[in-house]
Amino acid sequence: MPTKKKTALFSIEIAARELAPKCLLALETAKLGMRVYIGSFRAMKQLEGKIDECVFFHKSTWTNNAARIRQTLGAQFVFLDEEMGLAIPHSELDLYLGARHKTVSAENYKHVFAIGDLHKTCMDSLEMFKGVNVHALGWPRIDLWRAPFHQLFEKPVEELREEHGDYYLLVTSFGAISEATFKDYKDLMQSHLKNEHDAHTFVESKYDEFKACIRLLEDISPKLKRSEKIILRPHPCESLDVWSKLLEPFPNVFLHHEGDATPWLLASKGTIQFGSTVAVQAAFMGIPSIQVNDGRHLPGLTDIAIYQVLDKTTSADEVLDYLRNNDPEVLQARQKSMIQRLEGQVGCLEGAMASTEIAKMLEQIEVAPQPPIRFGWPRRFMLWFKEQVNYLNYLKKKKFGDESGRVKRSKFEKIPNGLTAQEIGDHLEKLAHILGDDPKRIHCRQVAHNLVEIEYN
Numbered sequence: 001m002p003t004k005k006k007t008a009l010f011s012i013e014i015a016a017r018e019l020a021p022k023c024l025l026a027l028e029t030a031k032l033g034m035r036v037y038i039g040s041f042r043a044m045k046q047l048e049g050k051i052d053e054c055v056f057f058h059k060s061t062w063t064n065n066a067a068r069i070r071q072t073l074g075a076q077f078v079f080l081d082e083e084m085g086l087a088i089p090h091s092e093l094d095l096y097l098g099a100r101h102k103t104v105s106a107e108n109y110k111h112v113f114a115i116g117d118l119h120k121t122c123m124d125s126l127e128m129f130k131g132v133n134v135h136a137l138g139w140p141r142i143d144l145w146r147a148p149f150h151q152l153f154e155k156p157v158e159e160l161r162e163e164h165g166d167y168y169l170l171v172t173s174f175g176a177i178s179e180a181t182f183k184d185y186k187d188l189m190q191s192h193l194k195n196e197h198d199a200h201t202f203v204e205s206k207y208d209e210f211k212a213c214i215r216l217l218e219d220i221s222p223k224l225k226r227s228e229k230i231i232l233r234p235h236p237c238e239s240l241d242v243w244s245k246l247l248e249p250f251p252n253v254f255l256h257h258e259g260d261a262t263p264w265l266l267a268s269k270g271t272i273q274f275g276s277t278v279a280v281q282a283a284f285m286g287i288p289s290i291q292v293n294d295g296r297h298l299p300g301l302t303d304i305a306i307y308q309v310l311d312k313t314t315s316a317d318e319v320l321d322y323l324r325n326n327d328p329e330v331l332q333a334r335q336k337s338m339i340q341r342l343e344g345q346v347g348c349l350e351g352a353m354a355s356t357e358i359a360k361m362l363e364q365i366e367v368a369p370q371p372p373i374r375f376g377w378p379r380r381f382m383l384w385f386k387e388q389v390n391y392l393n394y395l396k397k398k399k400f401g402d403e404s405g406r407v408k409r410s411k412f413e414k415i416p417n418g419l420t421a422q423e424i425g426d427h428l429e430k431l432a433h434i435l436g437d438d439p440k441r442i443h444c445r446q447v448a449h450n451l452v453e454i455e456y457n
Contacts, residue, residue, distance in 0.1 A: 004369035005035040005455075007054040008362055009075070011044055014236060015415045016260050018059070020152070021140040021355070023427040025057075028359035030456035031437070035372060038424060039451040040415055041065075046375075046383060046448065048072040053367040059083070063103040070108070076365050080113035080358070085139065086277050086305040086345065087173070093122045106131030111365060113358060115139045116346040135361050138347035138354025144262065145284045146353075148434050153263040160267035166228050168323055169268040170253075171261070173235045173276035174210040175203065177242050182207050185237075205301045209274050212314070214246065216272075216292055219316035221250045231256050233264060235276070270323035275306055283309040283338040288326040290319055305345055309338045375448045384449045421446040421453075428454065 008029055010022045019038075026036040034055075044056075053074040058066070059082045066077045081100065088096045097119070104112070111133045114120040120136035123129045143149070176182035186203040217230070224230070230253045234243050240257060247253050256264070261278055265271065270288035273279040282289035291310040296302065313319060339349055348354040375383070417423065425444035432439040437456075445453040 002371050004371050005033060006363065006367055007051055007370045007373075008034050008036045009044060009047075009054055009056045009073075010036060010038045011056070011058050012038060012040055012419060013059070013414055015417070015419070016258070017141075017236075019419075019424075020144055020260060020262075020427060023424060024143055024353075024431055025140045025355045025358060026424075026454050027428050027431050027435075027437070027442070027456070028353070028355045029362055030442075030454050032359055032363040033456075034363055035370070036454040037373065037447065037451060038419060038454065040419060042387075043383075043419075043448060043451040044069075046451075047373065050373045050375075051370045053370060055362050055365050055367055057362065061101055061103055061109075066108070074367070076110060076367055078109070078111045078113065078362070078365070080115070080139070082139070082141070084119065085115060086280050086342075087275070088304065089300045090118070090303045091299040093119070094126065097122055098126050098128070101126070101128055104128040104132065111135065111361065113137060113361075116342075116344065118345045135358075136347050137357040137361065138349070140353075140355040140358065142281075142284070142346060142349065143353040143355050145281055147285075149431075150266060150285075151434065152430055153260075153266055156259070156263035157267045160263055164229065164231065164254075164267070166269050167231045167267075168228070168270050168272055169264055170213075170230050170232045170272040170274075171276040171278040172210075172213065172232065172238060172274055173278075174206045174213070174274065175235070175237055176207045177210050177234075177238050177246065181239065181242070202301065206275070212292060213274050216314075216316055216319070217247075217250050217253055220319060221252055223316060223320060224252050228252070228269075229254060230272070231264070231268075233257060233261060233278075270326070272319060272323075273306075273310060275304075277306055279306045279310055280338070280342070283335060284342075286331050286335040288323050288331060290322045292319065305342060309341065372453065373447055373451075380448050387449050415450065419450040419452055424452045424454070 010026055012018050012022060022038055026038055030036050051073055054076070056069050056073065056075040056077045058077065058079045060079055061081070062079070069075045070077055084097060084100060105128060109132055114123055114134055114136045115138060117136050120134050123134045144152070176185040182203065220230070232243065232247065232253060232255050234240065234255070234257055240255065243255050247255055261281070265278070265282055265285065265287055268287065271278065271282045273282070273289055273291045279289060279291060289310050291307060291312045292314060293302070293307060293312045294314050311322065313322070343349060348357055421444040425442065428442045428444065429439040432442060441456050443455045443457060447453050
């Protein structure tokens, strides 16, 4: 008779950004005796009738799906809203959190997580969080920025350096990168914010940053040495087709969006920032980075961690001087200062990992132990076959459909290689070695297409 265990489900939307930190959290959770499943949204929807109770950990409120999951899986639905990370103005944190979490209630969400005390204090003050247990335990994504985990990326870093040589990484987070997307992005923000003026001001400010980025490229591209290049890494919400056309005039600026940002950061000679959360990661990891900004303090726009951790300039010459001539002692001092500055905003920056503390909290949530999830071979084959049909339709649409201006990425682009026990097992073994755990105690099983079971026995 299979052993019953408390069960946790971790959903993945974008593998490049989410898989590594979810693997770390899964390992810490499994070490506490829970059975963990990592799966795609579609795979999670196939679990009805397979379990009666579980903890479902997600990256947002996921309102409509959360209601169904609570009903069909008996789930205690909990979330750590990663979109409400370090890119929210402090002066308007209550506005953003209130608008994004308007469907939260103690009836539907017993436990939620915040990245730090700043967010927790704000959430506790909002009416929708009355009776909800808000836990400020940090952010698993930031755990992986710690120095011991850099070895996870040694091979991809070496490959990137061999392929691209000396490059500066330009990370964007504009949302709007054309007149058409400006309108779409403004409409999206208005759906999140109560005040139409605030939405317009925010989107207009980001669009001004985008135009400043293009001006910087026009100025800096001719000044790069023959051995230097810029690699632009766009935010997932920005159209790759639009960016490709925008970069055509710049022969030494290249577009790459694949994979996790971390190896691209570690392989770079430095980063150029325009209000992206990657600015915090770069500073945390001691990578030479500069913010292209005039330094003005604009409440609601620049009173954000991502604008506060780096030196600033608007000059292309100063950008290059800064990135080419960086004193290691200065970098170390800046790194230490940045961590101190973030302590009130993000928990578990030092000492115990966020993943460990969140796992402890997940294990304390009361759900009945469940047997392992299993699909018969006919069902597994049907799930796999449907996915192959969907993939062929995706390829057909991509080849023959009108893809111009497309912003929303297909699930096949978000999880290009699927979620496999082999890949996740490799991740977990590497993490176990770094943490001093026994990799032989990790057991990964492919339960169905894009659904992997993890145990630590």
